[in-house]
Amino acid sequence: MQCPVCNHENGDARFCERCGSNLTGNHASSDLTDTVTHTDSGSADSEYTRWSSTQQPASYEAAPTRSSSVSPVPSSVQDNENASNLGSADGSAQNQGANQWSNIVQNEKVQQAKEVSKQYLSYFLSVLARPYQSMKTVGEQHALHGLVTMILFALLTSTYVLITFGRLEADGLFISGFLRPLLYAAIILVVAIALIYGVLKLERITFRPKMLVAQLGTLLIPAIITLVLANVMIFISYSFALSLLVLSYIILFVSMNTLLFHHPLDRTKATIDSIYSVLIVNAVLFYVIYRLLTSVIAGFYSGLFSPFGRW
Structure with a gap:
């Protein structure tokens, strides 16, 4: 221990060997100082050790917890999800494109139908004044108009029969009053075209089938007006409406004969004259x-006196 007076090193003595100063108080104070110093350093070390021991595991445990809560997604799963997202996007795009295309097609069809209806109306009005003269000037491009005229002829005939069945409260309106007359009227028109075709082939006349349909449809325009009047007049006078219906089919006969004689029928080397061929066609x-009309009338009376309810 160092003497505080003369700075002599005395070891563990209580009194200084050089000057005799009392070293007890300094020793105690130095021991106390050393004790306090060691105690403070120990406490600090213990605090640091305790803090580090409590903080480090927490930090080490926090990292696995975060890693477990947010686990990395495998690349295959991500690829599948990306592929599914791209597939759904492509599918929605394709569906949207298909819907847009269908809308465009429908709009085009509607526009085409409107255009055809406008053209047919102007064609109808122009032909109505001079059917025969118009028949000589039509071309193959009017075949569609002729076909529409024939469809209207069959529909108006079946509508007339349907209204008649309805006014007389007959049964089986849909079949006997609409479908059967519609089918029969279509058969009559097909037979008329087939007969004209056969006669022209027999006469060895060169012609085009589309032109034949266009010409016959042009000549049937007055029959359409007659059938429209017949469907209207049936609510006013049944007998007059029936006369108009008969007149429309007379126009069909006249149209067929007019179309036949429009072509140069000349069978000088044949055993039968052309007039007889035309008569056979009319017969x-x-x-x-006649056969189809009797079938319609028979269906009408069977529906009128049928004990079953109306279909």
Whole structure:
């Protein structure tokens, strides 16, 4: 221990060996100082050790917790999800494109139908004044108009029968009053075209089938007006409406004969004259109309006196 007076090193003595100063108080104070110093350093070390021991595991445990809560997604799963997202996007795009295309097609069809209806209306009005003169000037491009005229002829005929069945409260309106007359009227028109075609082939006349349909449809325009009047007049006078219906089919006969004689019928080397060929054609068409008409009338009376309810 160092003497505080003369700075002599005395070891563990209580009194200084050089000057005799009392070293007890300094020793105690130095021991106390050393004790306090060691105690403070120990406490600090213990605090640091305790803090580090409590903080480090927490930090080490926090990292696995975060890693467990947010686990890395495998690349295959991410690829599948990306592929599914791209597939759904492509599918929605394709569906949207298909819907847009269908809308465009529908709009085009509607526009085409409107254009055809406008063209047919102007064609109808122009032909109505001079059917025969118009028949000589039509071309193959009017075949669609002729076909529309024939469809209207069949529909108006079946509508007339349907209204008649409805006014007389007959049964089986849909079949006997609409479908059957519609089918029969279509058969009559097909037979008329087939007969004209056969005669022209027999006469060895060069012609085009589309032109034949266009010409016959042009000549049937007055029959359409007659059938429209018949469907209207049935609510006013049944007998007059029936007369108009008969007149429309007379126009069909006249149109067929007009179309036949429009072509140069010349069978000088044949055993039968052309007039007889035309008469045969008219007889066949009349027989077909008679048979179909009797079938419609038979269906009408069977529905009128049927004990079953209306279909």
